[in-house]
Amino acid sequence: MALTEKAYLKIEKSADNIPCMFNPSELTLSQSNDWDSKPAPGKGAPQISFKGVKSGTMSLSLVFDTTSTGETVTIHTNKVMALMDIDESLPGTDKTTRNARPPTVTFHWGNFHSFEAVATGLKLTFTYFSSTGTPLRAKIDLDLMQFKDPDQHPKQNPTSGTPEPHRVHRVKPGETLDRISAQYYGDSTKWRQIATANTISDPLAIRVGSLLSIPRNH
Structure with a gap:
């Protein structure tokens, strides 16, 4: 297994952190801006206009391991999988308009604390089993998108709808x-x-x- 270090996930409204191991060579963060281009027939390159800052994104490869206890590793991975499920107990839920969302999550590793994010993609792979078939180790590839700025800074552009990561x-x-x-x-x-x-x-x-x-x- 690649060299990993202890980290954890903090899920919105959950009192418990989800422990995991993180390979620090696999942290990817992305940021992009939104520009609008309107070509005109018979003219050259058009003037483009700035529309705002898009949400930051981050990709993580996390390892979960319960070989020391013999418990099924799904006690951790099921909690991460729940990031893709709608939770009607969260703020902003309106059953009359069917407005609901999955929970947010933050990733913590040493002094690094990610922006508050939502999961946009998740891939779970079980990589090790006990002799009785109990999964003891798993890897989750997790794609996150910024939900809001951690310091609540003012938005960079009134039309962007998202703060700058x-x-x-x-x-x-x-x-x-x-x-x-x-x-x-x-x-x-x-x-x-x-x-x-x-x-x-x-x-x-x-x-x-x-x-x-x-x-x-x-």
């Missing part, structure tokens, strides 16, 4: 928060924005290889 930085040897701040903001004194976003109490104790959420400058 944070960027992510992997800490390299010799890097410090003030150097990272200078890289992204052009100002080393704004390192506290990064520390606050990642709940870092000791700015000198950031771990090489860890992922930091980099807030948009404000």
